[in-house]
Amino acid sequence: MSKKILPDSSALVFVVDDDDSVRKSLRNLIRSAHLQVETFASAQEFLAAPRVDVPSCLVLDVRMPGLNGLELQKRLAEIEIDIPIVFITAHGDVPTSVRAMKAGAAEFLIKPFKDGDLLEAIDQAIERDRLARQQKAQLTDLRSRYESLTPRERQVMDLVVSGLLNKQIAFELGTSEVTIKVHRGQVMTKMRASSLADLVRMSEKLSMSTTRNP
Amino acid sequence: MSIGIKNRSTYALWPLAAQWLLGIAALTALTVVCFRLQANSTTVALLYLIVIVLISLRISFVPAAFIALIAYVCLDYFFTAPLFTLGLNQTLDFVAPVAYVTTALVITWLMSRVRKSIEKQQLAEEALRRSQAEMAHVTRVMTMAELAASIAHEINQPLSAIVNNGSACLRWLASDPPNVSEASEAAKEIVRDGNRASEIIKRIRALLRKTETRKVALDINQTIQEVVLLIANEAASKRVTVHMDLGPGLPRVLGDRVQLQQVVLNLVLNGVEAITSVSDHPRDLFIRSSEQSEGVLVTVRDTGVGLDHKDVEKIFDAFYTTKSQGLGMGLAISRSILEDHGGQLWAVPNDGPGTTFQFTLLKYE
Numbered sequence: 001m002s003k004k005i006l007p008d009s010s011a012l013v014f015v016v017d018d019d020d021s022v023r024k025s026l027r028n029l030i031r032s033a034h035l036q037v038e039t040f041a042s043a044q045e046f047l048a049a050p051r052v053d054v055p056s057c058l059v060l061d062v063r064m065p066g067l068n069g070l071e072l073q074k075r076l077a078e079i080e081i082d083i084p085i086v087f088i089t090a091h092g093d094v095p096t097s098v099r100a101m102k103a104g105a106a107e108f109l110i111k112p113f114k115d116g117d118l119l120e121a122i123d124q125a126i127e128r129d130r131l132a133r134q135q136k137a138q139l140t141d142l143r144s145r146y147e148s149l150t151p152r153e154r155q156v157m158d159l160v161v162s163g164l165l166n167k168q169i170a171f172e173l174g175t176s177e178v179t180i181k182v183h184r185g186q187v188m189t190k191m192r193a194s195s196l197a198d199l200v201r202m203s204e205k206l207s208m209s210t211t212r213n214p
Numbered sequence: 215m216s217i218g219i220k221n222r223s224t225y226a227l228w229p230l231a232a233q234w235l236l237g238i239a240a241l242t243a244l245t246v247v248c249f250r251l252q253a254n255s256t257t258v259a260l261l262y263l264i265v266i267v268l269i270s271l272r273i274s275f276v277p278a279a280f281i282a283l284i285a286y287v288c289l290d291y292f293f294t295a296p297l298f299t300l301g302l303n304q305t306l307d308f309v310a311p312v313a314y315v316t317t318a319l320v321i322t323w324l325m326s327r328v329r330k331s332i333e334k335q336q337l338a339e340e341a342l343r344r345s346q347a348e349m350a351h352v353t354r355v356m357t358m359a360e361l362a363a364s365i366a367h368e369i370n371q372p373l374s375a376i377v378n379n380g381s382a383c384l385r386w387l388a389s390d391p392p393n394v395s396e397a398s399e400a401a402k403e404i405v406r407d408g409n410r411a412s413e414i415i416k417r418i419r420a421l422l423r424k425t426e427t428r429k430v431a432l433d434i435n436q437t438i439q440e441v442v443l444l445i446a447n448e449a450a451s452k453r454v455t456v457h458m459d460l461g462p463g464l465p466r467v468l469g470d471r472v473q474l475q476q477v478v479l480n481l482v483l484n485g486v487e488a489i490t491s492v493s494d495h496p497r498d499l500f501i502r503s504s505e506q507s508e509g510v511l512v513t514v515r516d517t518g519v520g521l522d523h524k525d526v527e528k529i530f531d532a533f534y535t536t537k538s539q540g541l542g543m544g545l546a547i548s549r550s551i552l553e554d555h556g557g558q559l560w561a562v563p564n565d566g567p568g569t570t571f572q573f574t575l576l577k578y579e
Contacts, residue, residue: 019371021407025378028400032385090370112374115381 011126012054015039016046016072017061017088022111026059026118033119043067047075055133057106057125059118062089062096070096073103082132084125088113142202145191153190156183160196161203233273237281240265245288255293259310262289266314270321278322282314344443365418372411379403429468429555431578434510435460435503437471441478442501445486452490454497456482461504467575469555474575477548477559481514481571484544488518488569495567509557509577515570521563529561548573 013030015037017023023039030037040046044066046058062069073085084106089096097108106128107121149157152173159169166184170177193199244265248258262285270278289310290300302308379400386397442456449456485499495517502513521529530549545559552559552573559573 019375021375021403021410022371022378024403025375025382025407028382028396028403029378029385032382032389032396032400090367090374111370112377115378115385 010054012056013037013122015059018064029115043072055126055130057084057122059086062087084128086121086125148190153183153187157187161200233277237269241285249292258293259289266318270318271325275322278318279315282318286311286314368414372407375407376404429470431466432469432471434467437474438478441475445482449486454486454489454499457500459502464505464510466578467510468578473551477551480544480548485514485516488516491519510575513572517568520567521569526561
């Protein structure tokens with residue numbers, strides 16, 4: 001997976017549609033809204049393309065030869081590529097749209113649609129992705145800070161956030177209060193926590209993410 | 215004629231009185247003739263037997279046995295000595311009644327078996343024909359639905375591309391400063407997409423032309439009757455009565471049997487549907503055929519939901535429909551079929567409830 005780090009404003013819209021003229025027209029329309037766009041003629045092409053690490057969304061045709069839109073959505077979930085999907089289709093049958101929305105689609109539009117509808121759906125999808133990415137990045141950063149702690153520092157951190165005083169922690173770990181003070185200072189520096197409350201919040205985020213994705 | 219009741223096998227169900235009358239008339243005639251000629255009793259007995267055989271061929275069990283007995287009484291009374299008395303004096307008096315009755319019973323029994331098997335065969339043939347016709351109809355409707363769906367999809371693609379490119383073009387022009395080169399790129403795409411759409415339509419036209427028509431001289435009344443037979447169940451289940459008033463001795467028309475069936479079927483089914491969608495009107499569908507100067511005029515009048523005057527021409531447009539499940543192709547196709555036959559199809563709102571559809575066909579010459 002190659003990662004191109006681009007400025008946050010450079011969002012990217014992917015379009016997957018097997019129909020030549022529809023694909024070109026989508027490229028034109030999305031470009032006219034000053035968004036970057038990359039188009040693919042099939043689900044396979046899209047899967048084979050390198051991932052980029054920018055806020056993005058996928059405009060996806062439902063009916064395609066080979067892997068169809070819904071199958072691509074499922075495939076992306078399996079390989080844990082979390083990208084908001086705006087479905088477009090010529091036949092808006094209810095069961096298909098329900099399935100797509102249940103599987104987490106951002107929007108389901110029926111061709112031909114109003115330009116505003118598509119562009120708004122794209123904007124919202126990108127915003128959603130931007131937020132998800134921010135949260136994910138914060139968490140990754142937090143995790144790497146936590147991982148930089150020594151086993152003893154992690155013990156101290158866990159006891160600190162559970163509300164024990166230095167003296168109690170020293171007793172708990174069978175060491176002196178001064179040693180705990182040093183460890184505690186290390187924890188605060190390494191975790192870049194500005195206060196005890198800050199550290200508690202960080203600990204909560206970490207434990208939440210570990211219970212959510214064990 | 216109201217459909218659902220067909221005048222099949224009337225020959226098998228003579229009214230009882232007619233059976234009696236026929237038998238007695240035949241016996242009386244024979245008796246009078248023989249009495250005048252003073253024929254001898256054996257000759258008369260054999261002649262009676264012939265009459266009983268002939269009558270038994272046509273009538274049922276019980277009357278046949280009675281007529282056989284009456285024949286015996288006549289024989290005994292008028293022809294065996296002593297004349298004008300009834301009594302068992304001769305061998306013939308014993309043999310004749312037994313022979314007459316046995317003959318009558320055996321023949322009526324055989325005939326009823328023959329009739330039953332003929333009827334069974336006719337029913338089977340009709341069922342077969344009906345299921346074949348239904349199959350043909352279903353296939354035709356399926357093909358139409360599939361065709362329409364695929365046309366819709368094919369045309370929708372370039373259309374949505376045109377809409378997208380048009381929007382893009384407008385957005386480029388509206389930006390400050392206007393991006394003319396991008397806008398003209400988008401406009402070029404619109405032209406390309408428009409051409410593509412018309413290519414698709416040309417292809418579909420060529421495809422439709424491939425289904426060649428086979429025009430022959432045909433009896434339009436027969437076509438109407440075939441279709442009405444086909445929808446009899448449908449109409450009956452929706453409590454619609456179909457009245458047919460088919461002109462006698464109409465000239466034959468030049469037409470493709472299947473295509474004209476399709477037209478009539480379409481009009482009749484539309485009529486039934488229109489009637490079904492209202493509850494307070496009489497539920498009648500009238501089909502008339504009559505001769506015209508150049509050919510034949512067929513009228514299908516329903517007492518259904520009816521049409522606005524402004525919709526009268528619109529309903530013949532492709533994809534125009536007033537039905538929730540309709541494709542809007544039926545009348546468009548019907549009209550093109552009739553025009554291809556040199557005929558015409560039009561609709562007139564009734565003075566009362568409902569609509570009248572009329573079409574003309576040219577005489578076969």
